[in-house]
Amino acid sequence: MNILLLGSGGRECAIAWKLSQSPQCSQLFIAPGNAGTSAYGTNIAMSILDFEAIKTFCLDNKIDILFPGGEDSLVAGIYDFFKSEADLKHIIVAGPSKEGAQLEGSKAFSKKFMHRHGIPTAAYQEFDESNFEEGLAYLEQHTTPIVLKADGLAAGKGVVITSDVAEAKEVFTSMIKESQFGDAGKKVVVEQFLTGLEVSVFGLTDGDNFVILPEAKDYKRIGEGDQGPNTGGMGAVSPVPFANDSFMQKVLERIVKPTVEGLKKESIIYQGIIFFGLIEVGGEPYVIEYNCRMGDPETEVVMPRLENDLVDLILKMNDKKLNEVTVKHNPKAACTVMLVSEGYPGDYAKGKVMTGLENVTESILFHAGTASKGTDIVSNGGRVIAVTSYGKDLKDALAKSYESITHIDFEGKNFRRDIGFEFI
Numbered sequence: 025m026n027i028l029l030l031g032s033g034g035r036e037c038a039i040a041w042k043l044s045q046s047p048q049c050s051q052l053f054i055a056p057g058n059a060g061t062s063a064y065g066t067n068i069a070m071s072i073l074d075f076e077a078i079k080t081f082c083l084d085n086k087i088d089i090l091f092p093g094g095e096d097s098l099v100a101g102i103y104d105f106f107k108s109e110a111d112l113k114h115i116i117v118a119g120p121s122k123e124g125a126q127l128e129g130s131k132a133f134s135k136k137f138m139h140r141h142g143i144p145t146a147a148y149q150e151f152d153e154s155n156f157e158e159g160l161a162y163l164e165q166h167t168t169p170i171v172l173k174a175d176g177l178a179a180g181k182g183v184v185i186t187s188d189v190a191e192a193k194e195v196f197t198s199m200i201k202e203s204q205f206g207d208a209g210k211k212v213v214v215e216q217f218l219t220g221l222e223v224s225v226f227g228l229t230d231g232d233n234f235v236i237l238p239e240a241k242d243y244k245r246i247g248e249g250d251q252g253p254n255t256g257g258m259g260a261v262s263p264v265p266f267a268n269d270s271f272m273q274k275v276l277e278r279i280v281k282p283t284v285e286g287l288k289k290e291s292i293i294y295q296g297i298i299f300f301g302l303i304e305v306g307g308e309p310y311v312i313e314y315n316c317r318m319g320d321p322e323t324e325v326v327m328p329r330l331e332n333d334l335v336d337l338i339l340k341m342n343d344k345k346l347n348e349v350t351v352k353h354n355p356k357a358a359c360t361v362m363l364v365s366e367g368y369p370g371d372y373a374k375g376k377v378m379t380g381l382e383n384v385t386e387s388i389l390f391h392a393g394t395a396s397k398g399t400d401i402v403s404n405g406g407r408v409i410a411v412t413s414y415g416k417d418l419k420d421a422l423a424k425s426y427e428s429i430t431h432i433d434f435e436g437k438n439f440r441r442d443i444g445f446e447f448i
Contacts, residue, residue, distance in 0.1 A: 025335060026051045026086050029065070030072040030102075031093030032058050034362070034392035034410040035320035039093055039334070040064040041390065042327040046335035053085065059401045060391025060409070072097045075105045079112060089338055091118040098122070098316050099129035099177060103293070116342045117295075120316050124287065124294035127314035131175045131213040134314050141286035143279055145311045146216040150175070153210070156200055162214060163192050174199055175211035183254065185217065220305040221446070222312065223264045224322045225275055227298045228337060229284050233346040234298075235337070236280070238329040238353045239267050240322035241444075246369060248442045255369045256407055259361045259443035261418050262325040263353075266304055275302065275309045283314075295341055324390045324410040325358040359421040360412040361429060361443050362392070366436025368406035373436065376403040380431040387413040387428035403434055418444050 025048050029040055037060045043049050044064035052065030055078070061067060070077050073096060082090065090106065092098050101122035106112040119125070126133040131150075138145045151159030163170060170192040174182030184195045198204040199212050226237040240262040246252040267275075279300060287294045299315035318326065327334075331352035340349050365372035374393075378401045381389060390412060393405015411428050415421025422444050429439060 025049060025088040027053070027089045027091060027335070028068075028078070028082060028085075028087045029054045029061075029091045029093055030078075030097055032056050032061075033093070033320055033405075034390045034407065035318055035323040036093040037061050037064075037390040037392065038323045038327040038410075038412075039091065039318070041388070042330065042334045043091070046333045048333065048335040048339075051085070053081075053087075055081070058391045058404070059394040059396045060389065062396070073100055075100075075102060078102070079105075079109065082115060083111060087115055089116045089118060089335070091338070093317065095125065095128050095177060095315065095317050098125040098296075101125075116338060118338050118341070119296040121293035124292050124296075125316040127298070128316040129177060131173045131313070132211055135213060137286060138311060141282045143282050143286075143311055144309065146171070146218050148213050148215040150211055150213050151196075151200070152212070153200055159196060159200075159212070159214065160193055163189060163196060166192075166214065167217075169217040171215040171217050172196055172199065173213040173215060174204075175213060176207060218303050218305050218310055218312070220303045220310075221266055222301070222303050223267050224319050225267075225272075225280070225300040225302055226318060226322075226326060227280050227284070227300065228296070228341060228346065229287075229294060229298055230341045230344040230346045231288060231293065231295050232284075232344055234280060234284050235346050235349050235351045236272075236276070237351060238262050238326050239264050239272075240319070240325050242319060242322050243440060243443055246364075246440075248440055249445070253369055255364070257319070257321040257362060258364070258440045259359070260319075260321045260325045261357070261359045261422075261444045261447065262322070262329050263357065265418075265447050271304065271307065271309065275300070279309060279311060320392075321360050321362055321407075321410050324360040324412050328358045328388065328412060328414065329354040329356070354414075356414045356416065357418045357421045358412060358414055359418060359425055359444060360390070360410045361422070361425045361439055362410050363408050363429065363432065363434075363437055363439050365393070365403055365406050365408055366438055368438070372406050374402070374404050376434040376436060378402060378408075378432065378434040380433050383431040384411070384428045386424045387411050408434070408437075419448050422448070
C-alpha cells in the first residue's frame with residue numbers, strides 16, 4: 025500500500041519508523057518530513073494545509089492511506105475534503121472528521137461534550153469578549169491555582185497555570201483583548217486546578233469499537249523538577265507505573281467507552297486516534313484534554329512498545345473490525361529524552377550543525393526539528409531530536425538514553441536530566 029504521512033516532527037518520525045516496518049507498506053511518503061524521516065520513506069516538500077496539492081499528489085502516486093500526523097489538517101477538515109471528492113473518497117484517512125477533531129480544536133466543545141456524557145473532568149467556565157467583565161469577576165473569587173486555556177489550537181502553548189489572581193487577570197485580558205494566541209484565545213476556558221500525576225492514554229477507534237495502545241507520561245516543563253514554562257514536551261516514559269490494571273479499568277469504563285459511545289450517539293464521524301490527556305487524583309482518572317492525534321513526544325515511546333503492525337491496525341479501523349484486534353505491548357520499558365535548542369521555548373537559533381549521531385548505537389533517534397544542509401544535519405526547530413531507548417525497566421532505559429546523548433553535540437544543546445524522576 026502507498027501511504028502519505030503528513031507532518032515534520034518527532035511524532036511523524038516515530039510513525040514513519042513504525043509504518044515502514046509493515047510488509048504491507050509499499051511506498052511511504054512524508055510531507056514535509058525532516059532529516060530523519062528520509063530514512064524511512066521519501067520526503068515531499070508540501071504544506072499539510074494545501075489540500076489541493078495533497079489531492080494531486082495522492083492521485084499521481086496512487087495513495088491508499090493518508091495519515092495526518094498532527095491536529096492542524098484534521099481540525100481544518102482534511103477528512104471531510106477527501107470524503108467529499110469522488111476521486112479521493114476511496115483513500116483511507118487515518119483521522120476524524122472536522123467535527124470530531126473539535127475534541128481538540130475547541131476546549132469549550134470538548135468540555136461540553138464531556139458534561140453531556142458524564143465523563144469526569146475539572147469544573148470550568150468559558151468567557152469571551154461578550155462576558156469579559158464577568159470573567160474578571162469570576163477570577164477574583166476563584167480558588168488558586170487558576171488554569172486558563174485558549175479555546176482553540178495554540179501549538180501546545182495556550183495553557184497558563186498561576187496562583188496569582190492579578191497575573192490570571194492579566195493573562196485573561198491579553199488572551200481576549202490583545203489576541204495573545206490569535207483567534208485561538210478569543211474564547212478562554214477557566215478551569216479548576218487538579219493535583220495529581222498525569223498520564224497519556226491513546227485509543228484507536230473505528231467509530232464502533234476501540235483498542236488501547238501503550239500509555240505514556242510526558243514532561244512539559246523546560247526545567248528539572250517540572251519548573252519553568254511549558255514546552256511541546258521534553259521527554260516521555262512508558263509504561264507508567266501508576267497506570268495499573270485497576271486504574272486502567274476505570275479509564276476504560278468511565279472515560280474511553282463513554283467517549284466513543286458519545287461520538288456515535290451524536291453521529292460524529294470519528295475513525296482514528298483519540299488521545300486522552302488524563303490526571304490521576306486520589307486513584308481516580310479525570311480528563312484534562314482530548315487530542316485528535318498521537319502526542320509528541322509520547323509517540324516516540326508508544327510506537328517502540330506497540331508490537332502490532334500499524335498498517336494492519338489502520339486497515340482494521342477502516343473495516344470497522346477493531347473488535348477483532350488484540351493490541352500487544354512490548355514488555356520492555358521505553359524512554360525518550362528530547363534535545364532542544366538553547367533558548368527554547370522562547371527565541372532560539374536554527375542551523376546549528378549536529379555531530380555524533382552516527383555514534384549512537386543503544387538508542388533510536390527520532391528527528392524532530394532537523395534539516396539536511398549539504399552533507400550536514402542541522403537544527404531546524406526548538407525541539408531537535410528525541411533519543412529513545414528500551415530497557416528492562418524505566419531506570420535502565422533512561423540510563424541508555426542519557427549515555428547516548430553524550431555522543432550527540434550541537435551548539436546550545438539543552439535537555440532535562442530528570443525525565444521519569446518521580447518513578448526512579
